[in-house]
Amino acid sequence: MKLSIQKIFLVCFTGWFLTGCQDLLNPKPNNILSADIVLTSPDDVPQVRIGLYNALRGTAALSVVAGDLTADLAIHNGTFTVYNELSNKKILSTNSAAATFWAGVYNVVYIANFIEERLPGLAGVSTTDKNHLLAEARLLRGYAYFIGANTFGGIPLVTTTDVDANSNIGRSSKEEILAFALEDITQAIENLPDTATTGVGYATKHVARAMLARYYLYQSDWVQAEQFATQVINSGQYLLEPNFNTIVTQDFTRESILEVGYTITDDPGTSTYGLNNIFVGRREVIPANSFLLKIFSNESGERNLTVSFDVRNQRGNDNGFSVAKYGTSDEDNNNIVLFRLAEMYLIRAEARARQGKLTGANGAITDINVLRTRAKANTIVSGNQSDILTAIENERLYELAFEGHRWYDLVRTGRANAVMTTFSSNWKDTYNVWPIPQIEIQRNPALRGSQNPGY
Known part of the structure; x- marks a missing residue:
């Protein structure tokens, strides 16, 4: 346990x-x-x-x-x-x-x-x-x-x-x-405190800074979003896991900034809103086919480990795929991550791209490629601002899938209607x-x- x-x-x-x-x-x-x-x-x-x-x-x-x-x-x-x-x-x-x-x-x-x-x-x-x-x-x-x-x-x-x-x-x-x-x-x-003596389940100054990075991203305050994301990244308190699969299969990873934890006695897996229950146990909710096409692209790399496939589930309208990020009470991945270091790289990448900072050590492309390299995906060499912003939107989909970001991202960027009318009439x-x-x-x-x- x-x-x-x-x-x-x-x-x-x-x-x-x-x-x-x-x-x-x-x-x-x-x-x-x-x-x-x-x-x-x-x-x-x-x-x-x-x-x-x-x-x-x-x-x-x-x-x-x-x-x-x-x-x-x-x-x-x-x-x-x-x-x-x-x-x-x-x-x-x-x-x-x-x-x-x-x-x-x-x-x-x-x-x-x-x-x-x-x-x-x-x-x-x-x-x-x-x-x-x-x-x-x-x-x-x-x-x-x-x-x-x-x-x-x-x-x-x-x-x-x-x-x-x-x-x-x-x-x-x-x-x-x-x-x-x-x-x-x-x-x-x-x-x-600067660090949490009781683990990443509790707040620190860096948790607050991570919240502010997301807050300012949502407010389109690119300077502040970049500043606070950089503070968290440069703090040295968090490290990107070398393998993306660790994000899927383990709780309290080295890149976790804040997550909520469960024990075997209070795991929510069997409740109406328990993520393991709805994604795996009852399979009330499964990955959409359009999402699967994206997550299995060369740009995603090992982020496709976010989902798993079982041919026994493939019947009727069921594509056989399940969300893999949330396990049962006796597994090591039933927590819910609220903030992790990869999101800070994505926030900084978007903030930099919006300011026209695309290339170089302090450019958006560098931040994107940090995550793509970790995921063993194709890296970006160059691109104009529009291309890079599209890449970041997709990167947030690959990296943060089923961590609760997608709808909020589409709404805050004004992209919801364009994307969602294609998805659903x-x-x-x-x-x-x-x-x-x-x-x-x-x-x-x-x-x-x-x-x-x-x-």
């Missing part, structure tokens, strides 16, 4: 935070505040910290579902309506994945708010320890708001644990949410964001009449 003691810390308190996920903007105070999260003595601090990271896990699988099944990497192959809607581009506001993802985002927000409200006045905890946990809370809240805004558009900005206030709060704009997220992430850096502008879950509109009067257009 892969987990050491330091990694078990991340996963041993699953039960007590999950019970509050369902009623996220209007939590039951006797449930969450009194029973599930207690912060009345210094002894409670480690458990609350673990609860914060467990809440982050609640967003991980759904970010993969959103990023890759809303796009063109995968198709539905089973019986679950939730995946059929996403695959066939007939997404409804009642889609349970949307509701569960929304709940996951606000569970992180709620616990972070709880820490921010309760921790400063708690006696018996050193200022250093308080500042550290507050930084982690703000960082993960900022990340939750970042993925929430890029998934749903404008969403409620919840900054307290006040039940009455949170039960009737309207949407802030996407720009307002992202500005809040940026402030959270930026403020967190100062009080985060049902695609429309509506699907550049997910719907506000209907159940949240029913619960929260301030959300009524503010559904995303087309849903």
Whole structure:
């Protein structure tokens, strides 16, 4: 079994935070505040910290579902309506994945708010320890708001644990949410450690910088995206694995910056949103044929190890291929990677290409070829800016497939409609964001009449 003691810390308190996920903007105070999260003595601090990271896990699988099944990497192959809607581009506001993802985002927000409200006045905890946990809370809240805004558009900005206030709060704009997220992430850096003594399951300054690199990429701030990606690359804390297959078959690799881990007792593999369950066990979702044509190209090289083939599965519309990146609870690849070093090279390559920095040691081509060389793929010699940007789009598909990036990439670059209308005749502008879950509109009067257009 892969987990050491330091990694078990991340996963041993699953039960007590999950019970509050369902009623996220209007939590039951006797449930969450009194029973599930207690912060009345210094002894409670480690458990609350673990609860914060467990809440982050609640967003991980759904970010993969959103990023890759809303796009063109995968198709539905089973019986679950939730995946059929996403695959066939007939997404409804009642889609349970949307509701569960929304709940996951606000569970992180709620616990972070709880820490921010309760921790400063708690006696018996050193200022250093308080500042550290507050930084982690703000960082993960900022990340939750970042993925929430890029998934749903404008969403409620919840900054307290006040039940009455949170039960009737309207949407802030996407720009307002992202500005809040940026402030959270930026403020967190100062009080985060340079290295994590408890493993890559916990935040450090470099985790925050990796988040900022992605944030600024999404904002088209190429200078800042290049700067923060370079800081992470040059930190020396992370190393590209020599073989791409290591990324597929192992957890907590040397290039992992932040990932969420599981043990044999809490592996999500059999749940509706467990990645091994939907990709391998039930085969609810399989790689799309158009994706397979790309991943088996000479430009991809060994990145085709992301998928596996079994002729016994090849029947009807089933092409026989499966996603290989997520194993079962007794295998060494059931974690979900949120940030890794290869993405930093891709962020820097795109940022440099957008600035016209194409060649030389500090050019986009060099960064692309670092990953292609690792994958034993054809390298790039030259090209104009348009060619290089196309290569980077494809490189992100090869390298980051089934890690939850594709749909977000297509939307942020304005390429979604061009790519997706070719993939599916049902695609429309509506699907550049997910719907506000209907159940949240029913619960929260301030959300009524503010559904995303087309849903």
